[in-house]
Structure formats: structure tokens, C-alpha cells
Amino acid sequence: EWLAKFDMTQNQVLVIADDKGQIFLVNTKICREHTERNLTASCYHPSLCSLDIEGNVIMDVRNVQRAVMQVTKGRAQDIVFNDATLRHYRQNKLQVWSLYYIFKRCKTDLDYMSTYEYLVRLGFIEPRQFPYELWGESFAAVQSFLAKKGERLSDSHMGTKATAQWMDDMYTQKTFNK
Secondary structure, eight states: OTGGGSSBGGGOEEEEEOTTSOEEEEEOHHHHHHHHHTEEEBOOOGGGEEEOTTSOEEEOHHHHHHHHHHHHTTSOSEEEOOHHHHHHHHHHOOOHHHHHHHHTTOOSHHHHHHHHHHHHHHTSSOOOSSTHHHHHHHHHHHHHHHHTTTOOOOTTTOOHHHHHHHHHHHHHTTOTTO
8 A cells, every 4th residue: 555655656666675685676566567568647546636526536736747747757658647637637727837847847948849749739738839938938927926925936046856845835735726
């Protein structure tokens, strides 16, 4: 059950060493299957999902973000979504906060464009004539939110790890959903 609480199926792995120095790899069956097929998916533990308005289980937006990043970073080629999750994010689209969280981690223009195109193919964002406009909008939304609190976003103020932690904290506090 402990491994089932991991956020993504590819992370359901544990390396253990015994007192003789032997190393053991413990993983779930779905972890092995997804790794072999170059897929990732959210684990459907109650802390990692929510319900849509019809009561269907959907992947939490934070796990959607993490799954997309696994594809962007080349750790997986695709994401396994249940039907309710696909329907939910195709109807409601990803919000600018989520897009900032995702696009902030794209290190190159190629990373950005492949991530952008992947999200368009999923139907989680609408295609744009000028794709980088979406990065600007998401950055501006986060910057505006911070400005209302007397802060500003910059690389010297908040690096990638600090930004990721800040975004997680905001989702945990449900600040973005108000």
C-alpha cells in the first residue's frame, strides 16, 4: 500500500540494500509495465485525485502537471488518463497557474514547443497563432498574483525549485481556486 501512495506509476519503485550490500529493486507491476511501454499515469490514491461534478474520479491537476513534465523531460512518451480525466480537462482546460508550473520547467524553446503541442493534442489547451503568447499570459498571471501581495517573480527571487514549492503550497491552500 505504501507504493500506491506515490504520485506517478513510474515512481512506484524502491531500492533497498541489505546488511550484506546486496541491492534489491522493489516495484509495482504497473510501474514495470508503464516503464517498459514508456508510459506514465497518476496513481489513483484519494490524496492524488478528486471528483468531477458527476462524481467521476479525475486526476488532480498537480498530477496532470507532473505527468506532462515526465513527457517533457523524456521520462515517458505518453500519459495514461481515464476517460473522466480526459473529458474534464478537455472541457475545462488547464488554468494559467498550471501552465506556468509546466512551462517554467521547459529549459529550451524545443521543450516548450513540444510541451505546448502535446497539450494541444490532448485538448487541454486551445491552439494559438502565437504559441509563446501562452507562456507570457501564464507568467503575467502569476506575476500579477504576487504583485497584489507586494512581491514579484524573478529568477533571483524564486528559482525553479522554489517556484514549484510555491505552486504546490498555493494549491494546497486552495489559493488559486478562490
